[in-house]
Amino acid sequence: MASTTDSAPASCKVMLSKHVANRLVAEVQEGVKTLERPPHLVGFLANDDPAALMYAQWTEKTCHENGFRYSLREVPRDDLEQAILAANVDAEVDGIIVYYPIFNNRQDQYLQQIVDINKDVEGLSHRYIFNMYQNIRFLDPETKKQKCILPCTPLAVIKILEYINIYNTILPYGNRLFGHTICVVNRSEVVGRPLAALLANDGACVYSVDITGVQKFTRGDGLKKGRHEVVDLQGKTLKDVAPLCDVVISGVPGDSYKFDTSLLREGAVCVNFSSERNFGPEVKGKASLFVPSIGKVTIVVLLRNLLRLIQNSRLDDVKPAAATERPGTLEAAS
Incomplete structure (x- = not known):
């Protein structure tokens, strides 16, 4: 069991998320080693929400510490749609995250749907959401090679x-x-x-x-x-x-x-x-x-999702996300 804080009564253990994050980070680093180049994650910031900016900064720090590229693109919200579409077809971009809320209405749902499913590290595309609710764990249920992306939090x-x-x-x-x-x-x-x-x-x-x-x-x-x-x-x-x-x-x-x-x-x-x-x-x-x-766990899960996307798109036997699949976990093979 992870360490506890000294102030907690003996009956209660207080576990900090860093203990879980550290274990996941080690697995993520194993996956990165199988790649020819660092995975590139692009974050889009189109609001003035301090929490969104802090999340972006934490993501950038965690990416750099673990061999990932990270680019924060700050754009006016009315230009975000075109910016996402451009990133969808940019071969240098492996994953996309958008820091919501943008419009705080149904337009945000539309933006979630235009992110390419092959670059959607947040698992917010309709296909991923549908599969999650239907308890379908693979994009290809027959061959079971492409695991679905799940929302990070x-x-x-x-x-x-x-x-x-x-x-x-x-x-x-x-x-x-x-x-x-x-x-x-x-x-x-x-x-x-x-x-x-x-x-x-x-x-x-x-x-x-x-x-x-x-x-x-x-x-x-x-x-x-x-x-x-x-x-x-x-x-x-x-x-x-x-x-x-x-x-x-x-x-x-x-x-x-x-x-x-x-x-x-x-x-x-x-x-x-x-x-x-x-x-x-x-x-x-x-x-x-x-x-x-x-x-801390949420951000590392974001990186794990990016490795999963790369694994899903590869045709060879090198599976960068395999390092994150431990027996007994949600993503382990059945």
């Missing part, structure tokens, strides 16, 4: 859950969260809903909580279904479902929201993926393990 949460052994590697691939009940506080289309779907597709019973209510994501009793189904739980609130969960994951933006620790089941695992602190210090008195942030 949900995948980062999953890599953390794998690291702390929430995934049970004794169970068959695809069922390794069976028996776990997980609460995800956030149902955004970018993070919360995809995360709930991924966890349910891997066998968990997931309660997805948002201001609009509670939804239950499962694959049915005994995992009888091949993909998750969603049921609205009319009248249910966070207070009803949180005490049932052995894992609670929260990512509510804004500093006004705090998770009510009294709702936690004794010994629950808590993960915060918001830039704000959704859990107060008192969580350490109730949880068995607490992960206060995931940002």
